[in-house]
Every structure is written in structure tokens, then in C-alpha cells.
Amino acid sequence: MIEVRDLRVRYGTRTVAHVPELDVGAGECVAVVGESGSGKSTTLMALLGLTEGAEVSGHVRVCGVDVLTAPARRLREIRGARVALVMQSPQAALSPTTRLGVLMRRALDLHDVDASERAMAEAVEAVLLDPAILRRYPHEVSGGQAQRFAIALALALGAEAVLADEPTSALDVTVQAEVVGVLRRLRKERGLALLLVSHDLALVSTIADRVLVMKDGEVVESGPAARVLAEPSHPYTRELLEALP
Numbered sequence: 647m648i649e650v651r652d653l654r655v656r657y658g659t660r661t662v663a664h665v666p667e668l669d670v671g672a673g674e675c676v677a678v679v680g681e682s683g684s685g686k687s688t689t690l691m692a693l694l695g696l697t698e699g700a701e702v703s704g705h706v707r708v709c710g711v712d713v714l715t716a717p718a719r720r721l722r723e724i725r726g727a728r729v730a731l732v733m734q735s736p737q738a739a740l741s742p743t744t745r746l747g748v749l750m751r752r753a754l755d756l757h758d759v760d761a762s763e764r765a766m767a768e769a770v771e772a773v774l775l776d777p778a779i780l781r782r783y784p785h786e787v788s789g790g791q792a793q794r795f796a797i798a799l800a801l802a803l804g805a806e807a808v809l810a811d812e813p814t815s816a817l818d819v820t821v822q823a824e825v826v827g828v829l830r831r832l833r834k835e836r837g838l839a840l841l842l843v844s845h846d847l848a849l850v851s852t853i854a855d856r857v858l859v860m861k862d863g864e865v866v867e868s869g870p871a872a873r874v875l876a877e878p879s880h881p882y883t884r885e886l887l888e889a890l891p
């Protein structure tokens with residue numbers, strides 16, 4: 647589903663992310679962890695060709711599309727519909743004057759997907775939200791609810807992969823846990839490929855099969871989540887683990 651080889655993202659002369667190898671198959675979950683500024687979000691955005699102004703090289707294949715060479719039309723096919731991007735603050739990306747239900751109906755109509763009240767209610771219930779949320783405006787829901795709404799919309803559109811960029815603030819740990827809980831269940835039920843970005847190694851290891859640890863744009867350690875957590879081989883990974891509350 648996702649295949650990355652020797653991905654390099656540069657802004658000017660500075661390499662902000664270098665990922666030698668990253669694979670996520672259907673039903674698998676891979677987490678990218680590291681402190682703020684380590685290149686996690688940049689890596690995620692590069693997978694959808696969304697690193698504006700950057701020089702990107704290497705090989706990136708997502709849902710059969712060669713992201714670095716594909717024409718804009720092919721990239722639009724995977725963005726939003728086949729691959730869901732769950733952002734740190736999804737409310738910011740939503741129109742503040744449009745109710746969530748209207749927004750969902752428009753998106754489903756655009757892709758010729760069933761946009762009946764019942765189908766929309768089922769979509770939000772699948773991420774453990776009350777269908778009443780469809781009558782709310784984006785500023786009337788919490789960050790975690792907005793993230794779950796974004797996942798519901800993606801699933802209704804038939805997404806095969808979810809890329810989630812988790813909030814980095816320690817205050818948001820309950821939100822993260824809430825969203826990760828939903829993703830964990832959906833991954834099993836629907837065979838979604840999941841790529842999670844987080845600074846919280848302990849949280850992601852509860853869902854991820856494999857973990858990549860990034861520092862200053864480089865992958866310093868990668869491997870099965872259980873191994874990385876139990877026997878971290880890099881001092882930086884040990885630091886991340888020791889920093890946990």
C-alpha cells in the first residue's frame with residue numbers, strides 16, 4: 647500500500663527528512679516517532695506530494711501511484727479518497743460556517759458515494775461519534791472529535807490507508823488515545839493501512855507493528871514495535887522512553 651525508498655526532502659540546502667525504507671501493507675500499522683522538528687510531518691506530507699517548495703527525491707509509491715512522478719490528476723485520485731490524511735488540527739481545514747453534515751454530504755456527492763442521512767450516521771457511528779455531531783459547526787467539536795470525523799469521512803469515501811499526524815502537546819494525550827483506539831479497531835475490521843506520526847512512543851507502540859524513530863531528519867532506529875520499546879538500540883530512543891511520564 648505504501649512503499650518508500652531513500653526518500654529525501656530538502657528545503658534549500660537543508661535535508662529535513664531522509665527515510666531509507668518504509669513499507670506499510672494492508673492491515674499493517676507503522677508509527678514514526680521523534681521530537682518536534684525531527685521531520686515526521688514532512689515525511690507524511692511527502693507521501694501525498696504535499697511538500698510545497700521542497701526538493702523531493704527517491705521512490706514513493708502509495709496505492710499504486712508513483713507519487714514523485716505522477717501527474718496532478720493521479721495525485722488527486724489518492725488524496726482524500728483513497729488515502730485519508732488526519733491532520734493535527736483538522737478544524738482549521740474545515741469551513742467554519744458549514745455544518746459537518748453538509749460538508750460530509752458535499753464530499754460524498756462529489757465522489758458519487760451514498761450521502762443519505764442513514765449512510766452518514768453509520769459513517770460517524772463507526773468512529774464512535776453520535777450522529778448529532780453532523781448538525782454541529784467545526785468550532786463546536788473537540789480536536790479528537792474533529793479527527794474522528796475526518797476518519798469517518800475518509801472511510802465513507804472508501805479510503806484504504808490513513809495517515810495520521812498526532813498533536814504534539816502533552817495536554818492532548820487523551821485525544822491521541824481516543825483517536826488511536828478508533829484506528830486500532832478500524833484497522834482490524836477494515837484492513838486499513840495505517841501510518842501514524844507521534845512523539846509518544848508508548849502510545850503508538852500499543853497499536854504499531856513497526857516503529858521508525860527520527861531525529862534531526864534521519865531515521866536513527868527502526869524495527870518491530872515490541873523490540874524497539876523493550877530493547878532500544880539507539881541512545882535517542884532510550885531518551886524518548888525515559889521522557890515518558
Ligand SMILES: Nc1ncnc2c1ncn2[C@@H]1O[C@H](COP(=O)(O)OP(=O)(O)OP(=O)(O)O)[C@@H](O)[C@H]1O
Nearest residue numbers: 657662680681682683684685686687688689699814
Ligand atoms: N516549508 C518549509 N520550509 C522550510 N523548512 C521547513 C518547512 N516545513 C518544515 N520545515 C522544517 O523541517 C523540519 C522538520 O519539520 P517537521 O514539521 O517535519 O517536524 P516534526 O517532527 O513533524 O515536528 P512536529 O512534531 O512539531 O510537527 C523543521 O526543522 C522545520 O523547520
